Amino acid sequence: MPPSASHPFLHLLFLVLLVFPGLGAFAAAVGPRRSILRALDEGNGKPDYAVDLNSSSFDNVLNESPASFAIVEFFAHWCPACRNYKPHYEKVARLFNGPNAVHPGIILMARVDCAKKMNTNLCNKFSVGHYPMLLWGPPHKFTLGGWDSKQEKSEIQSIDDGRTAERLLNWINKRIGSSFSLDDDKFENENTLPWNASDPEQIARAIYDVEEATAQAFDIIVDNKRIRKETRVAFIKFFQLLVAHHPSRRCRKGTAGILVNFDDLWPSDYSNNSREGSLSHMQDGARSFSICGKEVPRGYWIFCRGSRNETRGFSCGLWVLLHSLSVRAGDGEAQQTFITICDFIHNFFMCEECRRHFHEMCSSVSTPFETTRAFVLWLWRSHNKVNERLIKVEKELRTEDPRYPKIIWPPKQLCESCSNSTSNQSGGMMPEWNEDEVFKFLVAYYGSTIISSYKDETITSSRKDESVVDDVITSNHAVAVPVGAALAIALASCTFGALACFWRTQQKNRKYLHQLHSLKNV
Numbered sequence: 001m002p003p004s005a006s007h008p009f010l011h012l013l014f015l016v017l018l019v020f021p022g023l024g025a026f027a028a029a030v031g032p033r034r035s036i037l038r039a040l041d042e043g044n045g046k047p048d049y050a051v052d053l054n055s056s057s058f059d060n061v062l063n064e065s066p067a068s069f070a071i072v073e074f075f076a077h078w079c080p081a082c083r084n085y086k087p088h089y090e091k092v093a094r095l096f097n098g099p100n101a102v103h104p105g106i107i108l109m110a111r112v113d114c115a116k117k118m119n120t121n122l123c124n125k126f127s128v129g130h131y132p133m134l135l136w137g138p139p140h141k142f143t144l145g146g147w148d149s150k151q152e153k154s155e156i157q158s159i160d161d162g163r164t165a166e167r168l169l170n171w172i173n174k175r176i177g178s179s180f181s182l183d184d185d186k187f188e189n190e191n192t193l194p195w196n197a198s199d200p201e202q203i204a205r206a207i208y209d210v211e212e213a214t215a216q217a218f219d220i221i222v223d224n225k226r227i228r229k230e231t232r233v234a235f236i237k238f239f240q241l242l243v244a245h246h247p248s249r250r251c252r253k254g255t256a257g258i259l260v261n262f263d264d265l266w267p268s269d270y271s272n273n274s275r276e277g278s279l280s281h282m283q284d285g286a287r288s289f290s291i292c293g294k295e296v297p298r299g300y301w302i303f304c305r306g307s308r309n310e311t312r313g314f315s316c317g318l319w320v321l322l323h324s325l326s327v328r329a330g331d332g333e334a335q336q337t338f339i340t341i342c343d344f345i346h347n348f349f350m351c352e353e354c355r356r357h358f359h360e361m362c363s364s365v366s367t368p369f370e371t372t373r374a375f376v377l378w379l380w381r382s383h384n385k386v387n388e389r390l391i392k393v394e395k396e397l398r399t400e401d402p403r404y405p406k407i408i409w410p411p412k413q414l415c416e417s418c419s420n421s422t423s424n425q426s427g428g429m430m431p432e433w434n435e436d437e438v439f440k441f442l443v444a445y446y447g448s449t450i451i452s453s454y455k456d457e458t459i460t461s462s463r464k465d466e467s468v469v470d471d472v473i474t475s476n477h478a479v480a481v482p483v484g485a486a487l488a489i490a491l492a493s494c495t496f497g498a499l500a501c502f503w504r505t506q507q508k509n510r511k512y513l514h515q516l517h518s519l520k521n522v
């Protein structure tokens with residue numbers, strides 16, 4: 001451990017947020033409106049939270065949803081009972097859908113108007129016999145076939161008691177063992193997660209935040225015209241790294257698309273053309289690329305949520321990304337990955353102080369990394385040291401997120417064997433680490449657990465009977481995931497960014513003991 005190293009990694013992001021407190025919001029605001037969920041807000045008057053589906057969007061939206069469950073309301077626009085039901089349904093949907101959802105990423109609430117001709121077949125497939133009719137199930141199960149009340153053992157089931165908002169929410173709470181309330185407010189709510197924190201399916205969802213952060217980073221770069229003659233190389237190298245090792249398949253695909261078109265988007269005589277017109281033309285060109293697919297950014301965070309909206313998860317997602325990259329790079333790539341990440345941060349974070357700190361940190365490394373292990377541990381160690389300092393700085397400046405103070409990571413409860421110290425880690429005390437165990441933990445955690453559930457359409461259509469979630473699990477030896485690792489995502493965020501993660505509270509309150517019976521029975 002270099003004794004004098006200052007640890008700007010965290011500091012860096014912390015400062016970014018400090019100096020640009022609205023950064024996350026800024027990035028979210030500039031992104032083109034690619035998200036269906038977001039598009040809903042653009043209607044006149046009160047926006048709908050529930051997503052309107054039709055036969056052409058049905059499969060896509062449900063397959064792409066990060067939510068664990070979906071509720072689909074089949075209704076007819078001419079039916080007065082349906083019109084009266086809408087406010088009830090919306091009241092519940094407000095909790096789960098849209099960029100300001102209180103409990104994002106858990107339940108997708110949608111509706112289908114069966115009175116529209118194009119949806120007739122769709123409604124028939126689900127044996128819609130009355131309006132409104134509500135069905136419940138994992139989102140992708142809706143796309144696999146239909147539903148029939150006589151069907152036994154279907155993962156889709158009819159919601160028999162959802163006549164009012166209260167009853168519907170009760171039904172949901174009973175179904176998944178949660179304690180949602182219609183009064184739940186964003187950031188003010190302690191009962192956020194009904195999840196089983198040791199369930200690999202839950203951990204795998206961190207990938208959605210990594211995707212979101214990737215998309216925001218790109219938006220920020222484009223909007224601030226950061227790609228210049230002198231930064232081209234750093235950009236290209238980092239994107240090459242993403243193409244090879246981004247944990248999300250669709251981001252790998254999207255970044256590859258940007259690289260393929262790089263010369264058209266940012267010609268090498270770019271700086272000569274910096275008249276406003278051609279610049280904005282290029283911005284538009286770059287923006288038309290969906291770096292992680294059309295549905296990203298979604299405009300909300302699932303794992304990476306602070307208790308204040310300016311501490312929302314951009315840096316959290318970014319950190320998880322950097323760590324994922326570090327564990328994925330092979331021994332022979334370790335040094336290059338290190339340089340690439342250093343250069344990227346150095347060139348694309350617009351904060352002088354952050355840049356300086358970051359540079360110091362990178363410069364403090366004197367011997368090239370010859371193994372993945374050395375690089376992974378360096379990144380982890382730097383974070384913890386920075387974090388140790390940040391715990392103090394934030395306390396002084398009162399910039400900490402009161403609900404999610406930073407901690408040294410990984411905590412004992414996530415990796416028993418990682419340290420032999422009994423010291424109180426949230427006090428910022430560094431325990432004695434067993435680096436072999438820490439390395440094993442980091443690889444399992446950032447390597448196999450966080451991966452993309454996205455599949456190419458061609459693959460999806462030929463393997464329709466397999467659920468996306470099953471795919472996540474079977475392909476990743478998820479049994480190796482340490483108990484409580486989902487919690488670790490959140491804790492990692494506390495550690496690795498100036499933001500928070502609501503799972504800490506969960507853990508404290510042991511709320512996660514009220515849980516799903518098991519997703520497998522759903």
Ligand SMILES: *[C@@H]1O[C@H](CO)[C@@H](O)[C@H](O)[C@H]1NC(C)=O
Pocket residue numbers: 025309310
């Ligand atoms: C953050 O919260 C403040 C106050 O509630 C609000 O005015 C602001 O628009 C919010 N920003 C975002 C990005 O949601």
Ligand SMILES: *[C@@H]1O[C@H](CO)[C@@H](O)[C@H](O)[C@H]1NC(C)=O
Pocket residue numbers: 052053054055056057118
């Ligand atoms: C079906 O839904 C999609 C997505 O909301 C929308 O773009 C499209 O216009 C709809 N089609 C019809 C015929 O309403």
Ligand SMILES: *[C@@H]1O[C@H](CO)[C@@H](O)[C@H](O)[C@H]1NC(C)=O
Pocket residue numbers: 196197198199200515516517518
């Ligand atoms: C949580 O998930 C794990 C892994 O799927 C499972 O072994 C465990 O039984 C679950 N716990 C509860 C309380 O559901």
Ligand SMILES: *[C@@H]1O[C@H](CO)[C@@H](O)[C@H](O)[C@H]1NC(C)=O
Pocket residue numbers: 269272
């Ligand atoms: C770009 O500008 C430099 C000087 O500003 C000039 O020498 C060079 O010829 C220009 N290149 C192009 C392709 O216009």
Ligand SMILES: *[C@@H]1O[C@H](CO)[C@@H](O)[C@H](O)[C@H]1NC(C)=O
Pocket residue numbers: 420421432434
């Ligand atoms: C912790 O482990 C280190 C090395 O593995 C050892 O030197 C030290 O004595 C241990 N401390 C305790 C309290 O067990």
Ligand SMILES: *[C@@H]1O[C@H](CO)[C@@H](O)[C@H](O)[C@H]1NC(C)=O
Pocket residue numbers: 424425426427
């Ligand atoms: C950890 O230490 C801090 C101060 O050092 C103290 O305020 C806190 O209560 C301690 N937490 C536990 C769980 O012991």
